[in-house]
Amino acid sequence: MASSMEDSAQPSPRSPMHEQVTMSEKDPMTSYAIVHRVQCNESDHPNHEGHEAKMDFLDVPRLYADANQTSSLKGTKPSKGTESLKDANPLDNNEWYLEDNRDTHFVILNIYDCGQYHREITDQFVPLSLPFDVDGRVLDQIKPYLYVLKKDAREAIRKSQILIPSPELSRALNSIEAFHPLEMSDWSAGKSLAYPYPQLRHYKDLLEKTAKELMPEVRSYVTTLRSYLETDVSDEWNEADHMFEKGLVSKQHWTKLFRRNEPSVTLLDGEPRAFICKDSYYVSDDKLHLKCWSWEFDGHFFRQDFSVDIDWPDDSEVRRITDLSHYPLRFDTSDLADRLHNRGVTFWSCRQRKYINYSSSSQDLSGQAAQLRYMVDANTYKLLHLPELEAESSHSTRLDESTMHSEKQPDATRYPYFNLLLPPKIKGFGFHDKKWRDLLVRCIEDIHWNKTVFTDNLVLDEGKKELIQALVSVHLEGPTKTKADFLTGKGEGLLILLHGGPGTGKTLTAESVAELAERPLYRVTSGNIGTTPEEVEKHLESVLFIGTTWNCVIILDEAEVFLEERAKLDLQRNSLVSVFLRVLEYYDGILILTSNRIGTIDEAFKSRVQLFIHYPTLDRENRLRIWENFLALIGDDSDTSKFSEIRQRLHSLANNKLNGRQIRNAMNTAQKLAKFKNEPLGYRHLNHAIQNVLEFDKYITNLHDGQTDEEYAETHGIRYNNKKRKAEDDLD
Numbered sequence: 001m002a003s004s005m006e007d008s009a010q011p012s013p014r015s016p017m018h019e020q021v022t023m024s025e026k027d028p029m030t031s032y033a034i035v036h037r038v039q040c041n042e043s044d045h046p047n048h049e050g051h052e053a054k055m056d057f058l059d060v061p062r063l064y065a066d067a068n069q070t071s072s073l074k075g076t077k078p079s080k081g082t083e084s085l086k087d088a089n090p091l092d093n094n095e096w097y098l099e100d101n102r103d104t105h106f107v108i109l110n111i112y113d114c115g116q117y118h119r120e121i122t123d124q125f126v127p128l129s130l131p132f133d134v135d136g137r138v139l140d141q142i143k144p145y146l147y148v149l150k151k152d153a154r155e156a157i158r159k160s161q162i163l164i165p166s167p168e169l170s171r172a173l174n175s176i177e178a179f180h181p182l183e184m185s186d187w188s189a190g191k192s193l194a195y196p197y198p199q200l201r202h203y204k205d206l207l208e209k210t211a212k213e214l215m216p217e218v219r220s221y222v223t224t225l226r227s228y229l230e231t232d233v234s235d236e237w238n239e240a241d242h243m244f245e246k247g248l249v250s251k252q253h254w255t256k257l258f259r260r261n262e263p264s265v266t267l268l269d270g271e272p273r274a275f276i277c278k279d280s281y282y283v284s285d286d287k288l289h290l291k292c293w294s295w296e297f298d299g300h301f302f303r304q305d306f307s308v309d310i311d312w313p314d315d316s317e318v319r320r321i322t323d324l325s326h327y328p329l330r331f332d333t334s335d336l337a338d339r340l341h342n343r344g345v346t347f348w349s350c351r352q353r354k355y356i357n358y359s360s361s362s363q364d365l366s367g368q369a370a371q372l373r374y375m376v377d378a379n380t381y382k383l384l385h386l387p388e389l390e391a392e393s394s395h396s397t398r399l400d401e402s403t404m405h406s407e408k409q410p411d412a413t414r415y416p417y418f419n420l421l422l423p424p425k426i427k428g429f430g431f432h433d434k435k436w437r438d439l440l441v442r443c444i445e446d447i448h449w450n451k452t453v454f455t456d457n458l459v460l461d462e463g464k465k466e467l468i469q470a471l472v473s474v475h476l477e478g479p480t481k482t483k484a485d486f487l488t489g490k491g492e493g494l495l496i497l498l499h500g501g502p503g504t505g506k507t508l509t510a511e512s513v514a515e516l517a518e519r520p521l522y523r524v525t526s527g528n529i530g531t532t533p534e535e536v537e538k539h540l541e542s543v544l545f546i547g548t549t550w551n552c553v554i555i556l557d558e559a560e561v562f563l564e565e566r567a568k569l570d571l572q573r574n575s576l577v578s579v580f581l582r583v584l585e586y587y588d589g590i591l592i593l594t595s596n597r598i599g600t601i602d603e604a605f606k607s608r609v610q611l612f613i614h615y616p617t618l619d620r621e622n623r624l625r626i627w628e629n630f631l632a633l634i635g636d637d638s639d640t641s642k643f644s645e646i647r648q649r650l651h652s653l654a655n656n657k658l659n660g661r662q663i664r665n666a667m668n669t670a671q672k673l674a675k676f677k678n679e680p681l682g683y684r685h686l687n688h689a690i691q692n693v694l695e696f697d698k699y700i701t702n703l704h705d706g707q708t709d710e711e712y713a714e715t716h717g718i719r720y721n722n723k724k725r726k727a728e729d730d731l732d
Contacts (some may be wrong), residue, residue, distance in 0.1 A: 031105040048070075105224045116159065201237050247333070262277060263420055264326055265326070287311055301399035302397050344419025347422040350441070351404065355519075355550070357373055424442070426438070460505055460509065471610060497559075498594045499615065503659025519552060522553070540583045559595050620654050630663065634681070656690050670685040673688060
């Protein structure tokens with residue numbers, strides 16, 4: 001092996017990948033060698049024909065006086081002992097066996113580009129004068145030989161530098177890794193290392209500390225490595241550290257920012273995402289490539305590798321570190337680490353099935369943030385979308401099962417930075433639109449059940465409330481000793497039918513029962529299920545599967561389509577009713593049916609429904625309670641509403657014969673009208689909205705020959721009209 005070494009290095013003002021290096025004779029006490037490799041990858045260019053692809057020298061290569069444009073970049077001291085390096089790709093994971101020099105601990109391999117060097121010094125070539133005329137075609141062929149150097153050109157600037165450890169040094173580094181596996185995880189001793197050796201830089205303190213623990217015969221290898229780094233590289237490392245301490249980074253020191261096995265952050269779709277860096281290197285002066293990993297989730301947590309290309313933000317040589325699109329988390333000056341940790345804690349709480357509240361940043365017309373409920377259940381999502389997820393079924397780096405099912409967070413020693421590395425989104429099923437969506441984890445909250453809706457806000461006879469609460473509470477306790485059917489699996493569900501006119505409280509009852517039971521509410525209508533027997537059976541079974549899996553309270557609105565009495569000549573209707581009855585027979589959850597056309601019900605349903613609740617037309621007293629409930633929901637805010645004025649005229653509002661849904665709509669319309677006019681909500685806005693509703697009701701009454709909705713429904717056998725009302729209903 002060569003017996004020379006570098007004793008000085010003149011940094012280029014550009015990149016550390018382009019430093020100029022000089023040579024001197026090797027000191028007998030040193031145990032490493034420096035080799036200068038010239039690579040020529042332009043053999044198809046006429047000026048580079050005949051150049052060797054790789055040549056090794058012991059001095060820095062250049063072109064000397066009298067060289068021409070076809071001359072090869074070379075040194076004056078060819079290396080005779082680096083044959084083992086000739087065909088090696090220094091980035092491959094190879095062991096370099098330095099057969100001829102067993103006392104050489106490592107080789108520093110500087111790499112130069114012959115073609116690039118020629119382009120950099122092209123203006124230094126001077127044309128020769130010819131004493132005679134030459135044919136043009138011949139001149140074109142010999143022209144490169146006629147441009148020569150009058151003096152030695154500058155030394156070549158290296159394109160890159162590689163440190164190649166000997167087998168002995170590799171074993172020494174492996175010994176350190178054995179002592180400190182966590183600090184040096186993903187370290188691969190034996191790899192050639194690219195300048196400026198970020199792996200060694202980040203572990204320099206560890207190398208110093210553990211060198212003393214090694215056996216004497218291997219300690220010298222680590223000592224030699226540390227000595228070289230201290231002499232030839234530490235100034236550049238220190239310069240980078242001083243810059244980083246100020247929160248700044250230059251292009252030259254860009255790659256030094258990223259430490260192995262430490263978290264870095266970037267924004268993906270507007271959300272911060274953390275990764276663990278495995279390696280970083282320049283793609284060009286303005287582009288950096290990171291190899292990293294982070295945790296992903298498909299019902300199990302698994303490590304996913306990522307490749308990230310980062311562009312330098314602009315033409316400036318120095319930028320603030322936090323201005324970069326991707327930077328190490330340790331340089332963040334905000335509360336980002338805390339936010340990532342809290343987001344990770346929330347994600348961990350959703351690893352199993354969880355019913356959650358989702359506080360979306362979008363607002364409704366009243367200015368309130370949308371509050372929606374979702375079911376987070378990755379395993380059910382995979383079950384329903386199995387074909388498209390089959391490719392993701394196996395991962396070798398999954399979180400172990402015992403940790404997955406533990407109540408505690410993963411051990412920080414075994415899984416460092418776990419919470420920081422969890423994804424920003426998770427799949428959730430929206431009960432409002434029946435769709436799976438990617439939810440922002442930061443918007444997920446625990447549900448706070450509102451049990452006062454049933455007791456305080458639902459306007460319904462107290463005796464009926466008691467019956468509903470009794471049946472629901474007992475059903476939630478589980479199977480009772482008293483069987484409802486002789487056959488196992490039949491009659492174990494709770495089927496309730498709520499019937500009455502529109503806006504009398506049927507849907508609110510179902511919603512409040514779900515709050516009371518602390519279960520999700522899965523609402524479907526006949527339009528969701530279909531109209532043919534095949535569609536009904538398929539979709540109803542799907543609904544009941546979800547209801548069973550997630551312990552839902554299912555409400556089937558407008559159920560009269562399936563409840564309607566069978567007819568002898570209508571085979572499709574008969575099939576619909578039969579399918580509906582059969583599927584419901586074995587459902588063991590809570591199912592609430594609502595209908596405002598109870599007069600057409602098939603008699604087979606009468607024996608299958610455990611509880612019928614009738615909702616009469618609202619009287620004046622009940623309308624007053626509903627108005628009071630909505631006013632309490634708005635709240636007394638003297639800056640935005642004339643609250644006292646509205647309260648004083650509540651009885652006047654209750655005189656208007658509106659159902660509950662009409663009262664709610666009138667309230668919403670009045671709020672929007674007040675907002676449009678930039679005025680506090682007052683009685684005038686409410687009355688304006690109510691008159692619009694009454695005008696439409698009057699139109700429909702005239703269309704029905706003077707019959708109200710209730711009178712018309714009774715005439716056509718749809719439902720009974722409770723005509724007798726309290727006297728105050730007729731008062732102003």
